[in-house]
Amino acid sequence: MSSILSVKNLSLTVGSDTLLDSVSFDIEHGEIFALVGESGSGKSLTSLAIIRLLPEVIAVRSGDVRLKERSLFGLSESQMQKVRGKSIAMIFQEPMSALNPVMTVGSQVAEVLQVHLGLKKDQMKEKVLSLFREVALKDPEERYHWYPHQLSGGQKQRVMIAIALACEPDLLIADEPTTALDVTIQAQVLTLLKKICKQRDLSILFITHDMAVVSEMADKVAVMKEGKIVEQAACKEFFVHPQHPYTQRLLEDARATKALNKVEKENEPLIEVKDLKVHFPIKKGFFQRTTGFVKAVDGVTFSIAKGKTLALVGESGSGKSTIGKAILSLLDETEGTVSFEKQNLVGLDKKILSPYRRKIQVVFQDPFSALNPRMTIADIIREGMMSLGVGPKERREQDAYIEALLLKVDLEAEHMYRYPHEFSGGQRQRIGIARALAVEPELIICDEPTSALDVSVRTQVLALLTKLQEESGVSYLFITHDLSIVPMIADEVAVMKEGKIVEQGLVEEVMEDPQHSYTQKLLASAPKIKRENDNTI
Amino acid sequence: MKLVMLWTDMLVWSLVIVLFVWSWVVSRNPQVKKTWHRIFKSNIAMASSVVLLFYLLFTLLDSIHLRLALPLEAQKSEVVAYEVEMVSLLDLIFEHNIQNTERTYSAPFATVEYASSIVVDEHGVTKQVYLPLKYVSTKDDLIQESLFALGVGFAVALLLVFLHILKREKSRFILACKEIIRGESDLPWRTAYGTFILLVVAFTWLYLLSYSYHVLGTDKVGGDVLYQSFKSIRTGVLIGILTTLIMLPVAVILGVSAGLFGGWVDDVIQYLYTTLSSIPGVLLIAAGVLSMQVMMDNNPTWFETTLERSDLRLLFLILILGITSWTGLCRVLRAETLKISQMEFVTAAKAFGVSKLTIIRRHIVPNLMHIILISVVLDFSGLVLAEAVLSYVGVGVDPTMHSWGNMINQARLEMAREPMVWWSLFSAFVFMFILVLAANLFSDRIQRVLDPRNKT
Numbered sequence: 007m008s009s010i011l012s013v014k015n016l017s018l019t020v021g022s023d024t025l026l027d028s029v030s031f032d033i034e035h036g037e038i039f040a041l042v043g044e045s046g047s048g049k050s051l052t053s054l055a056i057i058r059l060l061p062e063v064i065a066v067r068s069g070d071v072r073l074k075e076r077s078l079f080g081l082s083e084s085q086m087q088k089v090r091g092k093s094i095a096m097i098f099q100e101p102m103s104a105l106n107p108v109m110t111v112g113s114q115v116a117e118v119l120q121v122h123l124g125l126k127k128d129q130m131k132e133k134v135l136s137l138f139r140e141v142a143l144k145d146p147e148e149r150y151h152w153y154p155h156q157l158s159g160g161q162k163q164r165v166m167i168a169i170a171l172a173c174e175p176d177l178l179i180a181d182e183p184t185t186a187l188d189v190t191i192q193a194q195v196l197t198l199l200k201k202i203c204k205q206r207d208l209s210i211l212f213i214t215h216d217m218a219v220v221s222e223m224a225d226k227v228a229v230m231k232e233g234k235i236v237e238q239a240a241c242k243e244f245f246v247h248p249q250h251p252y253t254q255r256l257l258e259d260a261r262a263t264k265a266l267n268k269v270e271k272e273n274e275p276l277i278e279v280k281d282l283k284v285h286f287p288i289k290k291g292f293f294q295r296t297t298g299f300v301k302a303v304d305g306v307t308f309s310i311a312k313g314k315t316l317a318l319v320g321e322s323g324s325g326k327s328t329i330g331k332a333i334l335s336l337l338d339e340t341e342g343t344v345s346f347e348k349q350n351l352v353g354l355d356k357k358i359l360s361p362y363r364r365k366i367q368v369v370f371q372d373p374f375s376a377l378n379p380r381m382t383i384a385d386i387i388r389e390g391m392m393s394l395g396v397g398p399k400e401r402r403e404q405d406a407y408i409e410a411l412l413l414k415v416d417l418e419a420e421h422m423y424r425y426p427h428e429f430s431g432g433q434r435q436r437i438g439i440a441r442a443l444a445v446e447p448e449l450i451i452c453d454e455p456t457s458a459l460d461v462s463v464r465t466q467v468l469a470l471l472t473k474l475q476e477e478s479g480v481s482y483l484f485i486t487h488d489l490s491i492v493p494m495i496a497d498e499v500a501v502m503k504e505g506k507i508v509e510q511g512l513v514e515e516v517m518e519d520p521q522h523s524y525t526q527k528l529l530a531s532a533p534k535i536k537r538e539n540d541n542t543i
Numbered sequence: 544m545k546l547v548m549l550w551t552d553m554l555v556w557s558l559v560i561v562l563f564v565w566s567w568v569v570s571r572n573p574q575v576k577k578t579w580h581r582i583f584k585s586n587i588a589m590a591s592s593v594v595l596l597f598y599l600l601f602t603l604l605d606s607i608h609l610r611l612a613l614p615l616e617a618q619k620s621e622v623v624a625y626e627v628e629m630v631s632l633l634d635l636i637f638e639h640n641i642q643n644t645e646r647t648y649s650a651p652f653a654t655v656e657y658a659s660s661i662v663v664d665e666h667g668v669t670k671q672v673y674l675p676l677k678y679v680s681t682k683d684d685l686i687q688e689s690l691f692a693l694g695v696g697f698a699v700a701l702l703l704v705f706l707h708i709l710k711r712e713k714s715r716f717i718l719a720c721k722e723i724i725r726g727e728s729d730l731p732w733r734t735a736y737g738t739f740i741l742l743v744v745a746f747t748w749l750y751l752l753s754y755s756y757h758v759l760g761t762d763k764v765g766g767d768v769l770y771q772s773f774k775s776i777r778t779g780v781l782i783g784i785l786t787t788l789i790m791l792p793v794a795v796i797l798g799v800s801a802g803l804f805g806g807w808v809d810d811v812i813q814y815l816y817t818t819l820s821s822i823p824g825v826l827l828i829a830a831g832v833l834s835m836q837v838m839m840d841n842n843p844t845w846f847e848t849t850l851e852r853s854d855l856r857l858l859f860l861i862l863i864l865g866i867t868s869w870t871g872l873c874r875v876l877r878a879e880t881l882k883i884s885q886m887e888f889v890t891a892a893k894a895f896g897v898s899k900l901t902i903i904r905r906h907i908v909p910n911l912m913h914i915i916l917i918s919v920v921l922d923f924s925g926l927v928l929a930e931a932v933l934s935y936v937g938v939g940v941d942p943t944m945h946s947w948g949n950m951i952n953q954a955r956l957e958m959a960r961e962p963m964v965w966w967s968l969f970s971a972f973v974f975m976f977i978l979v980l981a982a983n984l985f986s987d988r989i990q991r992v993l994d995p996r997n998k999t
Contacts, residue, residue, distance in 0.1 A: 380909035
């Protein structure tokens with residue numbers, strides 16, 4: 007069997023820096039080839055090099071890309087234009103930005119057909135509808151006339167797949183196609199891709215950072231690190247016997263779980279949330295009349311014990327982040343009770359609230375927007391201390407205090423006078439944690455603190471959080487959409503759907519034996535890495 | 544001799560003081576200092592800032608106004624009497640040019656008038672001749688004098704440069720000079736000194752030759768165009784700087800409050816700037832300036848001199864320009880504030896119980912700073928050009944005030960003449976072009992360094 011695509015010794019350079027270092031792989035007919043790596047490992051660059059859409063500053067130093075024995079690097083730009091879309095199609099991570107917002111989705115698919123196949127109008131519509139049916143888009147007749155913003159993320163990704171399939175390509179490059187999607191939608195899209203791959207006998211180059219997704223999807227795997235392929239193997243073999251130490255570590259990180267806690271229920275609750283409701287008014291018209299409510303959080307009850315972690319799991323829009331903000335008393339629309347050490351915080355006056363501000367802190371998802379780019383690390387950490395009057399007053403002593411904090415979160419003292427942009431994502435997350443710790447809180451709300459991080463960094467940050475909990479006995483409310491990390495950090499878990507908690511309990515109970523159908527669906531959708539012992543070879 | 548402070552003089556000088564205080568504060572903050580250091584690391588920034596400083600110098604020279612005492616024999620009583628008109632330091636420097644007024648147009652470096660006149664000579668024959676100019680040297684030594692002027696300029700410039708190096712690097716003077724010449728110094732001083740020498744040489748050449756020629760020609764009534772061009776610097780720079788200063792606080796305060804507080808505050812501010820920006824700016828300015836004109840005409844006793852009068856009109860124009868030009872920046876700042884206030888670091892600050900005012904001061908305004916600075920420098924050049932347009936239309940500065948706009952306005956008719964009189968327009972254009980170009984290049988550099996997205 008000849009390979010569809012073969013990449014040989016591909017090396018890319020920018021100036022004197024090597025970005026890709028002799029990357030070689032072959033993709034066979036009808037197989038799913040996964041390219042795995044952390045951010046900056048060069049996996050997206052490889053795909054861009056294949057379709058020859060590299061930024062101009064990047065030069066191809068050596069190597070060749072052959073599509074069905076034809077060298078792509080030898081083609082002229084106009085010939086290459088025909089290859090793109092017709093022989094090689096691509097789908098991207100962010101479906102919203104990949105679709106033109108001012109064209110109906112039907113006409114966007116039709117446009118591709120027209121450019122590459124030159125079909126007539128009625129034929130075209132028929133073809134588009136059949137494509138929509140193939141990617142299982144509901145009511146294709148009606149959706150044809152919809153605009154991208156009317157579709158959900160999963161539906162948009164389906165449209166993107168339809169566009170990619172329109173010209174019956176030989177190779178589909180999927181660049182993190184499900185990273186922006188919720189788990190249940192991700193499962194659907196992955197199943198769809200697998201089905202199409204089988205039906206059409208299509209080859210897919212699947213680029214991802216998620217080992218679990220790879221284990222579900224791929225036939226062959228290549229692991230990239232710093233522009234090199236460190237390991238390449240068939241999927242089954244790969245997960246059973248990873249060869250390279252880097253791969254072994256990656257897999258370990260992806261599989262890691264918390265040493266299950268000895269469960270002591272006696273701890274008295276630190277915070278009790280009862281019947282919490284956050285209804286945002288919908289305001290319309292000239293005088294901003296309230297015409298209805300969005301029930302972001304609708305009657306939620308839970309409690310967190312001292313020194314424990316509650317994981318709040320839910321898909322996007324389930325209201326989990328809103329709960330975090332409500333507990334921080336940042337929303338005016340909060341109803342119900344949030345008792346922190348027996349004191350109800352809802353609707354409390356600013357002055358009485360201020361000592362409680364110190365006790366509840368927050369760590370955010372996006373390490374880039376969580377730190378003010380104009381302030382030094384020392385000033386960022388100092389801000390809370392000054393505002394809440396925690397720690398020493400003398401500036402020199404404050405600096406020593408900040409230094410100690412930075413060391414505590416495994417950063418260095420000299421980082422104090424740097425600016426956030428000089429740090430990596432994981433380091434910034436540590437700074438965020440240090441900022442929260444500076445005021446010695448008793449509860450930290452972690453709002454998806456690891457979802458923007460690579461697997462190995464994620465494990466480090468989670469380990470840091472666990473270590474800090476052991477040292478200081480702080481409690482966490484851990485908000486996440488990622489079920490796989492729940493066992494690593496949490497003692498208890500609450501599953502949210504549409505503003506309500508549908509199930510809660512101890513982690514092992516919920517994870518092993520889910521009661522509610524939604525929890526079951528979530529767990530089933532989450533991609534899992536096949537365990538060595540699950541494998542029947 | 545009596546020092547007179549006009550309204551705009553006071554504003555300019557207070558601005559200079561503010562600038563000095565600010566740079567002193569900046570020099571004490573190592574981080575901000577580092578940023579500015581990065582701005583000046585580029586050749587273009589160094590060169591354009593030297594040019595801008597040159598313009599600023601002329602503005603300041605032209606912002607010290609004096610009323611000279613009348614000569615002793617003219618004094619009638621014990622009380623010292625002063626001349627009616629006030630003069631600035633710049634006027635004193637160019638005194639010979641003010642005095643040496645020709646009859647009418649003459650081309651740059653010409654020795655005769657531009658248009659021929661009909662004269663009757665001693666034999667009674669009527670002839671068409673080009674009359675000689677009154678205040679032009681008759682010796683044909685343009686090249687010789689040029690060489691002399693260039694030499695003097697170069698010597699003076701070199702001397703100043705050496706003094707500056709000596710002041711900066713007292714202990715290692717020779718070494719520093721070598722570094723600068725090889726272009727190895729920390730900041731691109733070579734470019735800065737190069738620009739400086741070029742400017743000084745050009746100025747000395749123009750200035751020294753202006754004693755024996757009309758270097759840039761004369762206008763319709765024989766006034767020296769070189770002098771007019773230099774006088775216009777103050778008008779242009781003033782309108783550029785002071786207008787931005789007036790509109791800046793309005794735009795920042797309103798924009799930030801609209802973005803941060805939302806609700807009815809946002810509504811009111813939005814309606815305000817939507818209304819304001821739907822009235823044509825020129826119309827508003829024309830209405831304002833014309834009503835001001837009427838008021839000044841009705842109260843001639845307010846002003847002791849015509850200069851005071853035109854100065855007030857300039858101030859008023861600046862005010863009106865400021866009122867009409869804040870809307871654009873305000874809109875941008877509102878949008879940016881909306882974006883920033885949703886950022887997580889603002890939420891974090893709120894979770895720390897930081898007050899709204901501190902959030903604005905510490906988190907929002909510093910993150911707007913690059914937009915503000917960039918728009919200030921861009922608006923500056925826009926306003927310099929706006930002055931030219933408004934004066935051209937006739938609603939700009941007072942017609943007696945020297946400005947590039949007025950020069951261009953006059954040139955309207957001159958361009959239609961045959962043969963064409965091009966030097967007024969040309970001089971105004973070149974002087975304005977250099978200023979605007981320098982400001983734009985400088986703003987480019989500021990933008991590149993201050994915008995956090997451009998950091999690598």
